[in-house]
Amino acid sequence: MIKNFCIVVISVLFAFPLFALPSEEHISASVPGLQKGPLKQVPDIVKKAVSKRQVPGAVILIGDREDVIYRSAFGDRALRPKRLPMKADTIFDIASLTKVVATTTAVMQRVDAG
Numbered sequence: 001m002i003k004n005f006c007i008v009v010i011s012v013l014f015a016f017p018l019f020a021l022p023s024e025e026h027i028s029a030s031v032p033g034l035q036k037g038p039l040k041q042v043p044d045i046v047k048k049a050v051s052k053r054q055v056p057g058a059v060i061l062i063g064d065r066e067d068v069i070y071r072s073a074f075g076d077r078a079l080r081p082k083r084l085p086m087k088a089d090t091i092f093d094i095a096s097l098t099k100v101v102a103t104t105t106a107v108m109q110r111v112d113a114g
Contacts, residue, residue, distance in 0.1 A: 028067055028069045028070065039069075039070055042060055042062075042070065042072075043072065043074070046058050046060060046074045046075075047074060050074055050075035055075065056075055056076045056077070056078075056079055057073070057074055057075025057076045057077050057086035058073070058074050058075060058086065059071070059073045059074075059086060059088055059090055059092075060072055060073075060074070071088055073085075073086040073087050073088040073090065074086060077090045
């Protein structure tokens, strides 16, 4: 369930104008209890993946049509020739994302359908 949620979150990243958002961690005050709910697990899950070297880094963005609810960067955006830390406003090369986008859309439709 959490992995599917992360896939959905990553796909949402491309729906927001990144240049208009702050580059530091952002947690919206518009959703009460957000830190106590499922969102509290997100940093731990991503940090664990980075520490296990499953991914060098990640930017997580969760939001809806009106607000960015959570945004944070983890790990590194480059390892060679020099290690560079990930920033929340890092721009990613979106080559070869057809499978991810198509799968995410299919998963979201299945979740909506029940």
